[in-house]
Each structure stands twice: as structure tokens, then as C-alpha cells.
Amino acid sequence: MTQELLSVGIDIGTSTTQLIFSRLTLENRANPFSVPRIAIADKEVLYRSGIHFTPLLSDTVIDSEGVRAIVEEEYRKSGFEKAQISTGAVIITGETARKENAREVLSTLSGFAGDFVVATAGPDLESILAARGAGIDDYSKEHHTEVLHFDIGGGTSNLALYDRGELKTTGCMDVGGRLIKIDRETGSITYLSPKVRQFYDSAPPGCAARGAPLSVGEAAAPERLAPFVSAMVSALEEIAGLREPTGLADFFWTGGAAKMPLPAAPVPCVSFSGGVADCIWSPPEDWLAYGDIGVLLGRAIRESPAFRGTELVRGEETIRATVVGAGSHSTDLSGSTIFYRGVEFPLKNLPILKLTEEEERGGPARLAAAIREKLRWFADEGGLTQTALCLRGEKNPSYRAVKELAQGVREGLEPLLGRGFFPVVVVETDMAKVLGQALAPGISGPLLCLDGVSADNGDYIDIGAPVANGAVLPVVIKTLAFQKN
Structure with missing residues (x-):
């Protein structure tokens, strides 16, 4: 006996908004004389949306109608109707979850979610979905190794540590490509995240010369931005056990998130996904291509002697990892008896x-x-x-x-x-x-x-x-913790 469900994933991130539609195939894996044991046997991506910049009304407010317009247009292009959707997830990630109207945006999108699509905003679930969307759980299992996965977006990096296919821990750091935004035409800084300001105000340990504090309106240059970019890379190296602890990992840890313990030994394998991952493997020539520091951050990770000294894995998905995870991996099934x-x-x-x-x-x-x-x-x-x-x-x-x-x-x-x-x-x-x-x-x-x-x-x-002739119930365990500065 098999049954198919249509799943949607909607990811509203700091930098980009994306959708994905997947087909989940349910299968009874028990013999005819046993209690049914229904499992998700296959996941197939049917449609990937374009990658849209997340519309904002200000630094603290999401353009909810702009997000809704993106979702409506992608539904139209996909050919799927709202009534066809059975499961999936709407996820507000990174710094977007800290916006004043994050909950309002989720409410605006609820009508696109069918009868059973969850709205989530929590770093633990995001970390898991990104790693699974990038295929790191399977890679860790198949290669019998420990893998620390970084999903580096615009405002945050979600971390997931897998050991031989088993999830060990998750975490979230304020490391991302859009913590500093730059006008591509004038080359001047247009936005500094609170973490950047804190970096220059609090003199975190482990940092050498930082120079004068950055300010909105000043001309940006790679060498001027290098101290902050370098500090972010050092924090990632530290949490992977690739350098001696200095306190930088603690400094960049997202407020309210449980801290991932520093490893006793270097992690043997590190993987990357998220928008910055593309800048690690194939960065554009123009460092201002995206109007932020994402290209500089990707290059710095790629050139890091510490990361070059370990095994680097490129996820099956990079910028789409979280949305693929949301559309294909957010749903589990209840057990054999209900x-x-x-x-x-x-x-x-x-x-x-x-x-x-x-x-x-x-x-x-x-x-x-x-x-x-x-x-x-x-x-x-x-x-x-x-x-x-x-x-x-x-x-x-x-x-x-x-x-x-x-x-x-x-x-x-x-x-x-x-x-x-x-x-x-x-x-x-x-x-x-x-x-x-x-x-x-x-x-x-x-x-x-x-x-x-x-x-x-x-x-x-x-x-x-209930699905599969009433034999099982689809469930999602999630976090609804909207982050605040």
C-alpha cells in the first residue's frame, strides 16, 4: 500500500525568500500479518521557486504584502493549488525572525499552507532542516564520520553536528553575509547589524586590531571590513575545534540559543550550505555582487588555513538547503499504533x-x-x-x-x-x-x-x-521561539 502527499516549504530568510514543492510517498513496510508500519519511503522535489530578496519596509519590519505577492506568484507558476497541500512548513529564519511583525507575516501566509503546514521560527529546527536538506545526515551515515554543518545565511549561521547519521547537537551564531549592507552604486555602508556595533563597542577577546568603528554612510572597502569578517571566520573555526578557544565563539553566539560545547578535538569533517556557501565554492568576481559582505565572508572561509586543513563537504543543496528541508524533511509520522x-x-x-x-x-x-x-x-x-x-x-x-x-x-x-x-x-x-x-x-x-x-x-x-487509511498521523515537532535582540 502506498499513498502520496504534496508538501510545500516556504523559507523567509534574512536575505532571500523561496518556495519548494515536494511529493512524499508513504509505504507500509510491515508484512501482511503484522501491525502496520507506515514510513515516508521517498521524497521528490517537484518545483523550485526563484530566489527572491526578502522584501522589507525597514530594518525592523517585513513587507508582509510583498512576501504574500511572492508566494502567490510562485504558486501560480508551480501549477499547484492551495487545496492540494497536505503538509510542510513555513519558516521565518535568521534575523527575519527578529523583525517586529514576524508573527503577522506567518498569519498572512497561513492560507497558503493547506490544512497542515506549520509556521516555525526557531534555530534548532532550522539547523536540522538545513542539514537534512543539504544531505549531511546521509553523508555522515554513509561515510561513518562526524560532520559539523554550517548553514550560513544573511543574518545567522545554523549549526548541526551529526555523528554517523545521528544528530548530536544544534546551535546558532550571529554570522552571516548581510550583517553589513552596502550600496552597490555608491559603495557606502547602508546598514550595520547590532552585532557589528557590539563588535566595535565591547572589544571581544581573540581580536587583533579592529580599527575605528564602522559607520553608516562611510565608504566600504574590503580591507576596512576585514577585521569583522576575519572575526566571524575565527568564530566558526573555534566552534569546529580547529583553533584554540579565545571567546569569539561565545561572542557570536545568538542570544537566547543554547551554546554548543566546544569539541575536545577538531571535527573531522565540515560542510556548508546557505547563500554564503555559494560564495565559498564559486564566488563572483565582484565582491559587491550582492550588496553585502557575503562574498568576502565566503572567500575568507575558503582561504582559511584551518578549514583547508580539514575535510570540506559541499552540501547537495546550498542556498536552497533550508527550504528543501522544510518541504521534504519537516514531516514525520506517528508510530505503528494510534x-x-x-x-x-x-x-x-x-x-x-x-x-x-x-x-x-x-x-x-x-x-x-x-x-x-x-x-x-x-x-x-x-x-x-x-x-x-x-x-x-x-x-x-x-x-x-x-x-x-x-x-x-x-x-x-x-x-x-x-x-x-x-x-x-x-x-x-x-x-x-x-x-x-x-x-x-x-x-x-x-x-x-x-x-x-x-x-x-x-x-x-x-x-x-489521518493518512494511509487512517493508520498514521503526520506530525511536526517544532520551535516557535521568535528571537529578539
């Missing part, structure tokens, strides 16, 4: 509440008390936000274990049921169906249990309508 009753799909932006292992396995009373206590995190003046309860579960649970787990969940949620809130339970192990069956007799109204999904506090989940 239980749902009376649920109106899709469900979007449900915050995850994950309990500790001790709370989950401390018996029905302790589990119920922990659920009631922690659900207060999601309450406001308007009441309680619909939340997804995330449990670890057991691989081969006994009847008693399932019954006690169901009792704790039911008693913990009981005060809220029937008031616009219903149980959504996400289990890591394949036991959602039996747990749902145990919960159902004591709960009236909607009920949803799905499995095979791992999430944590701070994550959000989108759950699409």
Missing part, C-alpha cells in the same frame, strides 16, 4: 508538557498530581491552552502498567475535561492504541493518543489529519 475519537484535525501549535521519568512512573496519584501542577504553566486569563502531554511509556507494558498510567492521566486531566480541553497524549514507545483504549471508558468526548514521537518541554506539535 487511537483517536472525535478529534477535529488538524491540531496546530500545541505546547508539549513532558513529565520527569520519576513522575511518570511514581504511580497514578503522583502522576495525576504532577499533571495538575504543571498544567498551570499553560494557563492565562483566557483559560488553559490545549496542551499535548508527552510520556516515555514502556516497550512491553503489562496490563497493570497500562491501567495505572491511564488512571494517572485521567485523574490529572479530569478537572479540565468538558471545558474546551481534551486529552492529547504523545507517547515515545508504541503503546498509544492500548493506552487510548484504557483511557476511553472513563472519558467522554474527543481523545487522541499517538506514539513513536519524541518531544520535550518548550517544543510544540502539529498533528495532521
Whole structure:
């Protein structure tokens, strides 16, 4: 049995806005006498949009109508209708996620997303999608090696470390090609990001002569910009373990992002994607070709003795890596067993509440008390936000274990049921169906249990309508953390 879904990826980045349409093929990989095991068997890119400069009304405001016009035009060119879309992602990345109206832009585009396309803006998910869109997860697995992937865009660099195909950690640095913008006709500086100003104000460690601070309106020259460009490259080298730590990696770390630990030894393999990656491998002759410092940054990475001394990998995608990841790799499927009753799909932006292992396995009373206590995190003046309860579960649970787990969940949620809130339970192990069956007799109204999904506090989940004859649910675990300076 196979089924096809049409997926869209929309990436609104610091420099560029792009779309991609992909076909995802679902396949049941279980034998005829086993529980269905539905998986995404194939991903095929059907249409790639042009690469558009992200329209801005000012340094702090996105032109939402301009973005909408780009999306409308690319839908028209692709030949696909909004009603055909089943899944995918709309992603606001880099410095664009810090704009004042980032959420407004996502709302403007929601009508193009079909019934189940997520809107995300968080460096962790962006890092993963860019690396997967560039094929680095597969490269790491096939070559049995550790790879640190840099997706270098206009405002930020998203990092993902893979070891033999397994994701180890992610990160985000304020390193990008449009932190300084330059008028191509006059050659004068038109924009300096806060990170550039901070660089000259705070004298970060590890920097030699920086010269006088840059200023908007002054003439730009490669040698004048070299100290800041060199510092960015040094920060990338440092996080890859290719030079002694000086504190530059810490300086360029994006505020609010968890810091990736410095490696104990140099990473054996480094890969690049993003718009600056094209300037590493085939930079234009004119260093002002894009009206920013992207060409200088790409050249500096290419000429770095530290990077030349390690294995460099060019991703399968460079400037399109994130949007390919968004359109082809953002969706996963729930596990082999699910239980749902009376649920109106899709469900979007449900915050995850994950309990500790001790709370989950401390018996029905302790589990119920922990659920009631922690659900207060999601309450406001308007009441309680619909939340997804995330449990670890057991691989081969006994009847008693399932019954006690169901009792704790039911008693913990009981005060809220029937008031616009219903149980959504996400289990890591394949036991959602039996747990749902145990919960159902004591709960009236909607009920949803799905499995095979791992999430944590701070994550959000989108759950699409059932596919594959109702056997599985498409899900996306995401971050909705809009960055602020």
C-alpha cells in the first residue's frame, strides 16, 4: 500500500525568500500479518521557486504584502493549488525572525499552507532542516564520520553536528553575509547589524586590531571590513575545534540559543550550505555582487588555513538547503499504533508538557498530581491552552502498567475535561492504541493518543489529519521561539 502527499516549504530568510514543492510517498513496510508500519519511503522535489530578496519596509519590519505577492506568484507558476497541500512548513529564519511583525507575516501566509503546514521560527529546527536538506545526515551515515554543518545565511549561521547519521547537537551564531549592507552604486555602508556595533563597542577577546568603528554612510572597502569578517571566520573555526578557544565563539553566539560545547578535538569533517556557501565554492568576481559582505565572508572561509586543513563537504543543496528541508524533511509520522475519537484535525501549535521519568512512573496519584501542577504553566486569563502531554511509556507494558498510567492521566486531566480541553497524549514507545483504549471508558468526548514521537518541554506539535487509511498521523515537532535582540 502506498499513498502520496504534496508538501510545500516556504523559507523567509534574512536575505532571500523561496518556495519548494515536494511529493512524499508513504509505504507500509510491515508484512501482511503484522501491525502496520507506515514510513515516508521517498521524497521528490517537484518545483523550485526563484530566489527572491526578502522584501522589507525597514530594518525592523517585513513587507508582509510583498512576501504574500511572492508566494502567490510562485504558486501560480508551480501549477499547484492551495487545496492540494497536505503538509510542510513555513519558516521565518535568521534575523527575519527578529523583525517586529514576524508573527503577522506567518498569519498572512497561513492560507497558503493547506490544512497542515506549520509556521516555525526557531534555530534548532532550522539547523536540522538545513542539514537534512543539504544531505549531511546521509553523508555522515554513509561515510561513518562526524560532520559539523554550517548553514550560513544573511543574518545567522545554523549549526548541526551529526555523528554517523545521528544528530548530536544544534546551535546558532550571529554570522552571516548581510550583517553589513552596502550600496552597490555608491559603495557606502547602508546598514550595520547590532552585532557589528557590539563588535566595535565591547572589544571581544581573540581580536587583533579592529580599527575605528564602522559607520553608516562611510565608504566600504574590503580591507576596512576585514577585521569583522576575519572575526566571524575565527568564530566558526573555534566552534569546529580547529583553533584554540579565545571567546569569539561565545561572542557570536545568538542570544537566547543554547551554546554548543566546544569539541575536545577538531571535527573531522565540515560542510556548508546557505547563500554564503555559494560564495565559498564559486564566488563572483565582484565582491559587491550582492550588496553585502557575503562574498568576502565566503572567500575568507575558503582561504582559511584551518578549514583547508580539514575535510570540506559541499552540501547537495546550498542556498536552497533550508527550504528543501522544510518541504521534504519537516514531516514525520506517528508510530505503528494510534487511537483517536472525535478529534477535529488538524491540531496546530500545541505546547508539549513532558513529565520527569520519576513522575511518570511514581504511580497514578503522583502522576495525576504532577499533571495538575504543571498544567498551570499553560494557563492565562483566557483559560488553559490545549496542551499535548508527552510520556516515555514502556516497550512491553503489562496490563497493570497500562491501567495505572491511564488512571494517572485521567485523574490529572479530569478537572479540565468538558471545558474546551481534551486529552492529547504523545507517547515515545508504541503503546498509544492500548493506552487510548484504557483511557476511553472513563472519558467522554474527543481523545487522541499517538506514539513513536519524541518531544520535550518548550517544543510544540502539529498533528495532521489521518493518512494511509487512517493508520498514521503526520506530525511536526517544532520551535516557535521568535528571537529578539
